[in-house]
Amino acid sequence: MTAAGTLEVVPPVLDVRGLTARYGHVEALKGVDLTAGRGELVAVLGPNGAGKSTLLRAIMGLIPNQGEVRFLDKSLPRRDPAGAANKGVVLVPEGRGIFGPMTVLENLELGAFAIGRDKAEMERRLNRVFELFPRVKERLKQVAGSMSGGEQQMVAVGRAMMSDPKVLLLDEPSLGLAPRVTGEILDTLGALSASGLPVVLVEQKAPLALKLACRAYLLSLGRIVATINPREVKSHDELAQYYFA
Numbered sequence: 309m310t311a312a313g314t315l316e317v318v319p320p321v322l323d324v325r326g327l328t329a330r331y332g333h334v335e336a337l338k339g340v341d342l343t344a345g346r347g348e349l350v351a352v353l354g355p356n357g358a359g360k361s362t363l364l365r366a367i368m369g370l371i372p373n374q375g376e377v378r379f380l381d382k383s384l385p386r387r388d389p390a391g392a393a394n395k396g397v398v399l400v401p402e403g404r405g406i407f408g409p410m411t412v413l414e415n416l417e418l419g420a421f422a423i424g425r426d427k428a429e430m431e432r433r434l435n436r437v438f439e440l441f442p443r444v445k446e447r448l449k450q451v452a453g454s455m456s457g458g459e460q461q462m463v464a465v466g467r468a469m470m471s472d473p474k475v476l477l478l479d480e481p482s483l484g485l486a487p488r489v490t491g492e493i494l495d496t497l498g499a500l501s502a503s504g505l506p507v508v509l510v511e512q513k514a515p516l517a518l519k520l521a522c523r524a525y526l527l528s529l530g531r532i533v534a535t536i537n538p539r540e541v542k543s544h545d546e547l548a549q550y551y552f553a
């Protein structure tokens with residue numbers, strides 16, 4: 309809120325307009341609008357099959373899609389995931405996508421491949437990840453696939469941070485994790501967004517996401533059916549209507 313009591317409008321870093329996507333004849337995303345600005349963590353909530361993962365894949369350009377994705381006031385090409393990532397739009401996918409047979413350090417370094425042999429920059433980025441996830445620093449030589457689910461998720465977020473993202477998209481980072489480590493990871497995402505990085509968090513655990521988010525989009529059958537101010541949600545029963553609609 310501003311001093312005048314009006315809602316502050318944060319200019320979007322990521323501005324998704326009328327995004328649609330289909331798998332064959334099935335339209336899985338039916339014209340989605342979403343924004344995330346500096347310092348904002350926005351949540352995308354919704355039941356299984358709502359289209360949450362499809363939305364993130366379409367933003368990245370990983371699947372055929374139509375509509376517009378504006379990033380820092382320019383349109384992103386609609387089928388160029390590597391180009392989007394190089395510009396700073398970075399996805400931590402469902403299932404984490406880390407390389408199990410490689411060490412933690414190798415996984416992290418892969419995230420920063422674009423900087424080439426700049427050792428000082430590599431060091432700076434690694435130290436930033438260690439600050440976010442001190443546990444990762446203790447396990448650098450461990451084969452990533454032998455880590456616990458929570459630790460692997462930390463490596464996945466860490467690897468994304470190694471690329472110095474300008475907006476971070478996460479697909480259910482808490483999936484299958486115990487509450488304590490989930491809390492640790494979500495708190496870190498909250499801290500990242502508070503430091504300025506726009507974060508789009510897809511999450512099934514609505515109460516956890518609503519604690520962190522400045523705004524939540526409820527997705528159902530490929531459409532945003534409500535945009536929620538978490539401070540105005542009185543009870544989680546209120547959300548249930550969208551899950552069972």
Ligand SMILES: Nc1ncnc2c1ncn2[C@@H]1O[C@H](COP(=O)(O)OP(=O)(O)OP(=O)(O)O)[C@@H](O)[C@H]1O
Pocket residue numbers: 331334336354355356357358359360361362363512
């Ligand atoms: N590769 C695919 N081929 C065909 N249909 C797909 C494919 N991937 C997803 N779908 C369909 O698109 C719809 C949206 O799926 P999506 O995975 O985006 O949902 P979600 O909200 O991420 O669900 P969950 O919470 O289970 O991860 C579903 O009806 C799903 O069956």
Ligand SMILES: [Mg+2]
Pocket residue numbers: 360361362402479
């Ligand atoms: Mg999904």
